[in-house]
Amino acid sequence: MSQQEYNNALHIGGSVETALNGRYRLDPFEIIKEAFSQTFKHFWSFLPATLCLFAAQIGILMLMLTLLLGAPSHLFEALVGQRELTTDMISSVWLANFTSEVLIAPLYAGASLMGLSHAIGFRSKPRHLLKGLVFALPVTVVICLSATLQSVASMIFPLLSLYVAMAFSMSPLLICEKRLTPVKALTVSFRAVNKKLFQMATIYAVVGVLFLISFATAGFALVWALPFLFNVKGVIYREMFGVGVEVTVSQNENKEGASHSTTNSSSPDQDTFDA
Template identity: 30%
Template sequence: MDDNKVIIGGSLVESLKGNYQLSLRQIFEQAFNITKSNLTPLIGGFLVLLATAFLMVQALMNVFSVEEIMGSIKIQYISNILGSVLIAPLLGGLILMGIKHSVGIKTKVGDVFNGFNVMMPLIAVALVSTTLKLVAGQLLGLIHPNFMIIAQLYVTAILVLAMPLVIERGVGPLNALYYSIKIIHFKLPKFILLFLVMFGLLLLAFIPLGLGLIWVLPMICNLIGVVYREVIGVTVIEKPKKDSSSENISA
């Protein structure tokens, strides 16, 4: 590592051994406080992502009718995979913004496009993650419909650190997926609880005409950033003292 690079928070080497702590209460408190002072850029970033998703849906509707989409599992699977691939770079950019916020670095709306710097690795992670969720959900759904939700929750939880590892640490897609699975399984119950709380917050956010999403979606990005900082650690470049600007993440 260069002399001017330092790690803030956890350690990838130690986390791969299960040597990390995770306090859900502290994580949510920090994410809440961070969101209060970093709300605007993430809202702008999500608007870019939603606009992209809207254009994708419109393009899909021009090819297939609503009846065809609703009546074909194959079309639904293809659209889910295609959607995850198209928004992967933007989602990576949002996650990187949350990671930056976790170490006190300010961002701007344009930072949502930083994911395009590692577009192909992010797409690979999104493709594998979405496929695993669809396959696991379909197979366990044959046993009971509720098992589909459980399977998708489980896959989402164990792969949550994959994209951050790609976008912040530059880890390859397969290694990022493997590291995420290995690290999270050391404290799987806590991560499952984390995702259940996040899912509950999303449900509550929809109640007031979806207005709560203006706060909850940015908070979830910052929450992932805080978890990543605590478990993996964030690489920052120390600026010379004469430079008054903030530290920058090496991504």
């Protein structure tokens, strides 16, 4: 029995060129609808990964607050009026939050890749959260730059930081999927997002409402909001920049030539997508 393999590259969705020219379709209703569908379909396989990501960020945040304030409870006491809220506390909270965002960057990239997998029809597993570790350095750099720019923007006008976060939201996936450098990824994300700014703002407004509901339900709704966020990012990225997928077709040929069988490794029900 001999085996022959044929590799074919497929491209799903838009491209960097069309994204930068604004020649891509971004319907907020369709994006939200598809993201909800993907979240429902992959809920139980995606939830453990997003909860691990959330737990890692909260853990780092609490550790930093402990190191900077002595105990996180000091901050909570200040928020309820039992202790004075000082500028040192505010600075400590900013530093703790900044540190947690930067340190979980590889895991954030992994969750983003999982959402992208769902957007092109592939399944994911909780362990795929670690796929972002391959891009740890460039993703950490881009998250650090983005977080810094958000901080500067918030000093100018608080809502401006939300715009900056949205404008650079595609940069981690551009690093992982297109292999762009951090600065190039930030630039491309910024330019592409601004071509469809109203549509992007509408989509992220819906995501923001879900997170507000999460706070109102003491965090319970996060079990849906977190997977939904990354599925939204995956669908948006596919429509903006497209995704390159390599398809391997294996053909098994009988020595007597009696039978042939062809298998395609790109079946949506198989776990075959790699960034």
